[in-house]
Every structure is written in structure tokens, then in C-alpha cells.
Amino acid sequence: METYLVVRAHGLKTRLLNKNDYELIIREERSLADYPDYMHIKEDDSLHDKIEKVYRVYINRMNLLAKISPEDYEQFVRALLDRLEIENIKIQLRYIMGSKRKVLYYPYGHYISPSRLSKIASEGTLWETLRATPYMKNKKVPKFITGTVAEREFFVENLYYSYIIGLINKSRNLKRKLDKLIEILRTEYMGKLIYWEKILGKENLPEIIRNQGIPFDIHSVRLREYLEKLKIDYQEAIEYLSTNRLTDFLNLLKRGLIRYSIYLLTPHTVELPFIYLYNIMAHIEAENLERIILGKNIGLTEEAILSTLVFIEE
Secondary structure (H helix, E strand, O other), X not given: OHHHHHHHHHHHHOOXXXXXXXXXXXXXXXXXXXXXXXXXXXXXXXXXXXXXXXXXXXXXXXXXXXXXXXHHHHHHHHHHHHHHHHHHHHHHHHHHOOOOOOOOOOXXXXXXXXXXXXXXXXXXXXXXXXXXXXXXOOOOOOOOOOOOHHHHHHHHHHHHHHHHHHHHHHOHHHHHHOHHHHXXXXXXXXXXXXXXXXXXXXXXXXXXXXXXXXXXXXXXXXXXXXXXXXXOOHHHHHHHHHOOOHHHHHHHHHHHHHHHHHHHHHHHOOOOHHHHHHHHHHHHHHHHHXXXXXXXXXXXXXXXXXXXXXOOOX
16 A cells, blocks of 8 residues: 555655646746646636635645545555645634734644634633643643743644644554654754744744754754755855745745755655655645745735745756
8 A cells, every 4th residue: 555655745746837738827828727737727716716626635635645545544645735724724723813914724624623723712712722632632731931922822832743743653663664764854944943033033043942942953054054954055044034035934944854854855756755755846846836926916026935945946
């Protein structure tokens, strides 16, 4: 079953868009509907509908893999998708705490559907709802130090990493097959700590970590060594951090993490870890298309839109 699952993932990978496809869509030499997986997206669809349909393609691809997986593998595949649910929870948390932005959810719910989440009107109810899910199993809500929504988002993100690591470690079979993935997740998390240090403040993060606990035994990140590990240009990263271009910094990390993941997982391209690699690629396609749709909607130039995309170099 593992071989069949991975073969199907390789088949799905051949359907992913490449840099040339993105350029054609941006230049309007091809429409998104010209690609078979996206033919249901119409030009007169609303902005929200277009983006939702893009993410449904990603979700349907991963759900297909989950359905043909043995039980413990299925849990792992769905846990990869559960990042979207975690993002929905963070979106609702921001709304509860006073965000004025229009609330748009990813069209996915494993333990908490978007419709149910949208009805949660208080922070206390949100935590109570989370306690009934595997995300917060045997965990308590900490006393938040800064009182900011960012500190709460950090807590929710930590719940996800603890959840997926716990799921892998719970199964001897998964733990044996996904040992390299644990290293990738740990490396990814180190990059997130750099981001959160910028958001929460260098003086606050150590105390927040002591208060909340984190899913990995990481006390500090040596920035230059970390960037070298991911083959990321140090000066470029520093420029983004010093000018608060945090989205650009995260995209830089994402490209580096993809390179690192491909390097680490290449010997396992016909084994279960490839599912994680495929998931990254499929999710990035959804994010890239969202950026193209939004960029064209607000009138960005072709060059500006292209600069926001993440390309996969194998």
C-alpha cells in the first residue's frame, strides 16, 4: 500500500504548475481554467470564490491520498492538511480580538469546520472548543504575558507542531519511516522562531517560551549558521528582517526549506516521506495562485507578482 500511495503522489506531482505556467497566467496568455485541475474556475467568479476553488484543488489532492492510505498513514496525510485548520483558528482568533479585516477561511475543517469556527465569539469558547480536539489534548491555556494576539497565535502554532510530532511518535511504523521528517520539521520550526522573535520582541520571546513550552528542545537559533544550512543568502535575509519585510523573509525561508527537504528526502522518493514533499509542493502551488489572483486584482505589475511567488528548484 505504501508503494501505491507514493506512486499516486508522483502522478499528482506531474500535474503541478511550473514557472512557465505561472508566467503565462500572469501575462494572460493562458487562463487558469485552461489547466484541467482548475477548469472549474471562471473569469466571472468572485475573488473569494477563485481563491477558495484554488485551495479546494490542493485539499482534494491530499484527500485523495488520505483515502487510499492505510490507517496510520491516513492520519499523517490528514495532519499535513490540518495546517489549514490551524490557520483558520488563528484567523478566528484575530477576529475575536478585534481585527477589522474581512474574515475569509480556508475551505477545510478536520476537527472544527469553518462554519462552526465562524460562530465562536469569545476567546474562552475558542479554547474550550480546541480542548475537545487532539490539538490541545492534555494541554492548558497559558497565562499570556504580552496580552497580544501574536502571542496567542504563537501558542496555536505550537499546538500544531506538538500535534503532528506526537502523531508520528505514537506509531512505531511512522516514527521509523519519518525520522528524516522530524529533522525537517525541527529545522522549519527554527526558522519560525526567528520570525516570532521579530514579531513578539527579542526581550519577550524567551519568557514566552518558558511560559508556554515549545515542541522542540531549541533554546536559541544562530541566524548565520541556520541560513547557511538552508543555503540562504545572509545579507538578503538581514535586509528583509531589518526592514520588516517579513513576508519576503518567510518566502526566503520557504525556498531554503524546500531545498533542504529535497536534499534530505531524495533517497526516499519512493517511500512515505515523499508524501510530505509533495504536500509542500501542492500547498505552494495554491499559495502562488492566490498571490497571482490577488496581485492581478489590485493591479500589480507582472514583475511584482512574480517576485512574490515561490518556485521549486529540483
